[in-house]
Amino acid sequence: MSTAATAATSKDKLNIAGRAFSSRLIIGTGKYRSYDQMRSAHDASGAEMVTVAVRRVPLDRSSESFLDHLNPSLHILPNTAGCYTAEDAIRTARLAREALQTDLVKLEVIGDQTTLFPDNEQTLEAARVLVKEGFVVLPYFNDDLIMAKKLLDAGCAAIMPLAAPIGSGLGVQNPANLRIMREQLPDATMIVDAGVGTASDAAIAMELGADGVLMNTAIAAAEDPAQMATAMKLAIEAGRLAYLAGRMPKRLYASASSPLQGVIK
Amino acid sequence: MKVYVNGESKDLSGTSSLAELITQLDLPAARIAIELNREVVRRNDWGSTMLQDDDRIEIVHFVGGG
Numbered sequence: 001m002s003t004a005a006t007a008a009t010s011k012d013k014l015n016i017a018g019r020a021f022s023s024r025l026i027i028g029t030g031k032y033r034s035y036d037q038m039r040s041a042h043d044a045s046g047a048e049m050v051t052v053a054v055r056r057v058p059l060d061r062s063s064e065s066f067l068d069h070l071n072p073s074l075h076i077l078p079n080t081a082g083c084y085t086a087e088d089a090i091r092t093a094r095l096a097r098e099a100l101q102t103d104l105v106k107l108e109v110i111g112d113q114t115t116l117f118p119d120n121e122q123t124l125e126a127a128r129v130l131v132k133e134g135f136v137v138l139p140y141f142n143d144d145l146i147m148a149k150k151l152l153d154a155g156c157a158a159i160m161p162l163a164a165p166i167g168s169g170l171g172v173q174n175p176a177n178l179r180i181m182r183e184q185l186p187d188a189t190m191i192v193d194a195g196v197g198t199a200s201d202a203a204i205a206m207e208l209g210a211d212g213v214l215m216n217t218a219i220a221a222a223e224d225p226a227q228m229a230t231a232m233k234l235a236i237e238a239g240r241l242a243y244l245a246g247r248m249p250k251r252l253y254a255s256a257s258s259p260l261q262g263v264i265k
Numbered sequence: 266m267k268v269y270v271n272g273e274s275k276d277l278s279g280t281s282s283l284a285e286l287i288t289q290l291d292l293p294a295a296r297i298a299i300e301l302n303r304e305v306v307r308r309n310d311w312g313s314t315m316l317q318d319d320d321r322i323e324i325v326h327f328v329g330g331g
Binding site for chain 2: 029030059065099214217
């Protein structure tokens with residue numbers, strides 16, 4: 001990277017509720033084949049925040065603390081994955097806050113087992129309650145401008161529209177919706193959450209104006225998670241720089257790059 | 266006294282507090298959280314929170330997720 005580009009990115013931070021992050025990549029902790037593999041992927045990604053899930057402690061066997069396997073410098077973002085009602089998501093968020101002493105929560109209220117699409121109505125209801133209780137709410141939701149506005153009105157610290165179904169790796173399915181949200185909500189922190197499959201998907205999300213990308217399976221299920229984590233880091237930086245640079249207008253026909261005059265006869 | 270911990274019924278001898286329950290279950294106390302009848306009980310209150318028959322307790326920790 002050139003000195004100018006480095007200087008530009010070192011000042012260009014992801015902002016979440018007044019907290020600045022140098023990395024625009026947030027990654028998950030699920031589905032890795034080993035703790036070592038997870039840790040090397042986390043290190044390679046440069047991410048400063050990772051998501052974790054809240055579950056019942058098994059009573060029939062001793063369980064080591066999963067959190068001990070995370071790099072202690074990482075910010076931990078607990079999620080409410082697996083919740084199908086606002087009430088369960090609220091209870092899960094409260095438990096996470098008590099255990100971790102963090103006000104951050106990735107709010108996720110699922111509406112359907114096959115698609116894992118969010119239940120936007122329950123998500124909004126939970127967001128309203130959690131914001132009142134002082135949480136920094138980062139909601140996963142369908143890529144819908146009106147819902148985004150309602151979540152921001154409710155006091156959410158960011159909006160996290162999906163690119164595609166969770167774990168699908170399909171990439172950004174509706175780029176127009178992300179562009180519209182970016183244009184209509186220029187001041188909102190927009191993090192594309194779920195559905196990214198490979199580096200180009202992350203770059204596309206960033207080129208569309210996302211402030212960050214949250215992903216899990218794309219890295220964890222890659223043949224070499226650490227290498228994919230590096231690819232994602234670079235893709236997000238590249239996509240961000242391209243967005244800031246302002247791309248050329250698209251045109252249907254060619255426009256010669258070399259002068260038309262002076263060609264030998 | 267019978268209580269339900271994470272959906273499983275547990276017979277406890279005599280009255281016991283949430284803190285005693287954690288010890289009895291041999292759970293690590295760090296970075297877990299407890300709900301008693303759907304309300305979070307703050308860590309500082311585990312010792313003074315006495316359990317009653319048919320209480321429903323959820324004890325959670327963290328696992329990998331996205």
